[in-house]
Amino acid sequence: MDVKGRGSASPTLQADVVDDLDLRRGPWTVDEDLTLINYITTHGEGRWNSLARSAGLKRTGKSCRLRWLNYLRPDVRRGNITLEEQLLILELHSRWGNRWSKIAQFLPGRTDNEIKNYWRTRVQKHAKQLKCDVNSKQFKDTMRYLWMPRLVERIQAAAATAATATTTASSQTLSAATTGTTNSTYNPYYNNNMEVENGNMLMNPAPIMNNNDFGGSQVTQSYTPENSSTGASSDSFGTQVSPVSELTDIYSTVPNQDYYQPSQISYSDCITSPSGLYPQGLDYTQVMEPSNPWIQGGDTLDNLWNVENMMFLQQQLNSDSM
């Protein structure tokens, strides 16, 4: 049962209360998850309100849709936001703002909700630390001219390291690749149909059930909706990196090429060394503020600003003043 009487809050609430006294809200249980998965596996998705009723779920259609799209869908990719994904998010957000679903189209397996949460918890936090609005020119310039190039440098460095490691341990790499070893966690109910190989995300045509007996609800996996989200933090970014050249593949495989306009902000902007690219009017005293978590370290974006960066910035400031 979905919203009735659109445009008015009180009728909506009334309808929900009157018609759906036994509707469940809050965290989904394992049984509910399995019920939803089983039903969609058999009947397909869509028509969420009738789906919820037919499946016997005491949930709204909206709730079912959200649970499926953001969590249960086989191709949902969980786990760390990679450096490349961070770069893409920064880049795409600079172009489109809070168009989360649109941004999500360019990050296969990532949901708009996940990207939105990432932005709010990580990026906005840093804007707050810098005492500027996340939508201000100052902060955007900081992202564009400092953090994004720095991200690219990190990607390049990691790629070089990975390349070295590949040549010296090719057998191990091959083994890891064939077994789908990544640092991401995946949908607990499926073998994720997205594989990450050398940083490229490959979509398999069909989901593969992890558990062969959904119909019999014989699930031996110890899983709860609560613990399912743990370990999905993007605070640590381990080995999932790709050569920079492959990052451009992400751009070249976007769903709608019309969206990508290299004449505005291009990837080449990002890979330019930050040297000499500081925006006018940027308050470096705030960037260099010791309490700034970007400098202190912490999560990966934070780690972009370590002692090395502070020295680098200081050098730039000194050279600028000469």
Add this chain to the structure above:
DNA sequence: AAAGTCCACAACCGCGGTTGT
């Protein structure tokens, strides 16, 4: 060890757009 605080994420809500009758 306990209490308090912070943080990340899942889920909900309201609204605008679309579709069907």
Add this chain to the structure above:
DNA sequence: TACAACCGCGGTTGTGGACTT
């Protein structure tokens, strides 16, 4: 054409775990 139902998006909130004191 008008209305109702549904879908999808973006904003917001609640909650549990991690961290700090």
